Amino acid sequence: MYYPLAEVSCQYKNEKESVMRKLVSVVMLVAMMVVSLGSFVRTASAEDVKITGVITKIEIAADQKSAVAVLKVNDSGELVSIIITDDLTLDKFKDHRIVVGDEIRTKFEKNGDKNTSKFFKKTAGC
Amino acid sequence: MSGRIVAIMLGCALLATTVQAKEHPGKEQILKEGYHGPKTCEECHPGTAKEFLKTVHWKHASKVDNVDNLDPNKEYGMKNRIYTMCNGNDIVNNLKEVPPNALGKTKFVGCNTCHPGDHTIDVGSSGPEAEQSIDCLICHSSKYDYSKRKAVKDKSGRVIMTQDRSTEAAANIGRPGIKNCMICHEGAGGGALIKRGFSMAKNDEVHVTKGIICVDCHQVKNHKFPTGRDPNNWASDGIYMTCVGECHSDKPHKDADYNRHTAKIACQTCHIPRTGGAFSKDFTKWEKQDNGFYEPSTLKREVNQTTPVYAWYNLTVSNTPHFIGPKGSRTDGKSKIYPFKIFQGKAYFNKLDGQLMSMDFAPPIANGDSLAGVASAAKILGIKKYEAVPGWQTIYFASSHQVAPKGKALTCSNCHAINGVLKFEELGYNAREIEKLTNPDLYFEKVLKIQQENE
Known part of the structure; x- marks a missing residue:
């Protein structure tokens, strides 16, 4: 053809x-x-976990864009490390509105060993 | 070349001027001599402390002239008011240590935690001691260390509120920034963004996006703050503000149709289409938390999740035990349609006189016993005879913050379409008027044009 x-x-x-x-x-x-x-x-x-506990340690990253807070869980006494990345909570760490010794109610996403905060606030009063 | 050098030099000079303007005069002196409370401030601002003691921020009360059923000779505010968002007040919930809970834990709570004194010199006090107890820096310092402001017991057992009076905090003073205001104002009502439910974050408030801060609009004179007329915010410094002023005219739109609406529609109605925070609380039912303390059960939404309710408001307020809200109508010649967040709270009423009762939160925080809180408050207030019965109160909160970007403001069809946000019948329009108000002829061409521009 x-x-x-x-x-x-x-x-x-x-x-x-x-x-x-x-x-x-x-x-x-x-x-x-x-x-x-x-x-x-x-x-x-991944699963969402809710705990209430007292902060025993706060470490802000060098770039100031994240922090790790260690909480001693009220019920068990277990130490849990939580990564915080939201600006408002980071700001509260920086100006000491949230400090070691404060009691916190938090919800975080647990993914293996990584706990990423979705909610991180001081326990309220009234 | 020489032109460029001149431009750079001018730029540097301008920058230097700006930086200099931001730094409060007297920093060197503060760094050298340290900060000694208000008397340091008074060296350059004599009489200011005395002036501050006469403001709402210190007194938490004022005379009120636009609310029903109040004594015009008395002062009202968070010092003494009773309503169901905050079922207590500074008097019954004076900062105190709550009794130990079942786990043996205790904590300090009180409505006057935000009062800018040291608690030994309290709400509404006056005199030289009161003047020297003012926490000037909590509003004026950008480097305030909030961990230094906390309730503790002093050696004599009094509960005091400590302050950050460090030289570093004092060396970084200026006009209050958004954070200085929001430290107290976002925490009202029992948690972050609970009471009013608006956010002043850059992404949420168009003014903040543009770099405008609270005191740019609330332009303070002698520590007196102009405010709007929220039906539930009674105490004021006696000066009021609206959007119309040096930033916005009374005909702020390019579109004449929009400008025509400003005679009957408040700016907030179109420009604040969302609110949030608590919309219901039950003070008769306290929920146990996993730290052993109890909190009043609260229904809440995020800052952008609540659609406001719209009502006519002539800036006077109906106030009865079961209702606090706007008065007004489409025919009174004074009212405009405003947006409100409706809140409904359950608490105890005195069956003997029908009045809403107050609650001392210390007992229910420790053990959940709300009636013990009522009994304690009654004792503090000297009420000997009462019969506590649960009931609901409805409150209209003004929706005056969290102004949306232009593209998210309500347009014609948001109100004039059949399923629009305005309930014309409830606003006093008859069937014939409603048919006219919801006819697409009113908005079709304009909305089509906007739609085409955005596509």
Whole structure:
């Protein structure tokens, strides 16, 4: 069969594009599965924990963008380290509105050994 | 080249002037001689301490001229008011140590914890001792160490409130910043952002986003603060403010239709579309916390989760034992439609006279016994005969902060669409008027244009 050169080139290009499209689709599908699986694993392994305890130590990171507070849990006496990243709580550490010895009610996301604060406030009064 | 050098030099000079303007004069002297409380401030500001003792921030009360059923000759405020957001006040909940709870723990609590004195010289006191007890730096220092302000017992057993009177705090004074104000004002009502439920964070308040701070709007004169007319904020320094002033005119919009609305619609109505915080509390039912203390059960939302309720308000207030809220109507010629956060609180009423009773929080914090709190408050107030029965009180709080960015303000269809936020029938409009007010002809073209601009 005779194909003009331009037509052959065009056909070859179309086949190549088709293969590329399939490849991209497969890669996208795999990527989505990986992301979904990752999210599932993260959801499955992470849990929210609520505790009340007294701060025994506060360490603010050198870049001032995070801190670790160690709480002695009221009920068990266990020491729990919690990472704090929200600006308001960090500011309260810096100007000593929250200090060692304060009793805190906190909710944090426990993901393996990493506890990330979602709520970190002094116990209220009235 | 020489032009660029001149520009740089001018820039540096301007920067230096700005930096210099921010630094309070007298810093060198404070660093050299230390800070000795208000008498140090008085060296440059004579008479200021005495002046401050006459303000609401010190007295926690004032005469009130716009609220029903009050004695015009008496002063009212958090010193002595009883309502269901704060079922106590400075008198019955004077800062004290609560009895030990079941775990043997105790703590200091009191409504006057925020009073800027040292507690030995308390709310509304006067004289030289009171003047020297003022905690000037808690409002004026950007380097105040809040861990130094705490309730403790002194050697004689009195509960006192300590202060940060360090040289470092005193060397960093100036106009109060947002944090200085919010230290007390965000903590009212039993926790962070509980009472009024507005946030002054950069992301939440458009004025703060633009670098405007509290005292830029509440322009203080001789320590007297202008305020709005919140139906539930009775005490004031006697000076009032609105949005209209040096920043906003009474015709602030480019659009004439919007400007026409300002005659009957308060600025806040469109520009503060959300509020938050506590919307209900039950002081008859205290919940045990895992630290062994009890707290009144409270329903609350985040700062942006509550849609306000809209009502006519002529800046006078209906005040009965079961209701505190705005008076006004569409026909009185004085009212505008304002946004409010409605709060409903349950507490004890005296069956013998129908009045709301107060509660000393110390007993219920320790053991959850709310009636013991009522008994203690009655004793403090000299009420000998009462019969405590639970009941609800509804309170309208003004929604006057947390102004939304322009793009999030209410537009025509937010109110004039059939499912709009304004309940026209409740606002006094008849069926024919409502049909007219909710006809899409009113807003269609304008909203379409806005929509097209944003797409």
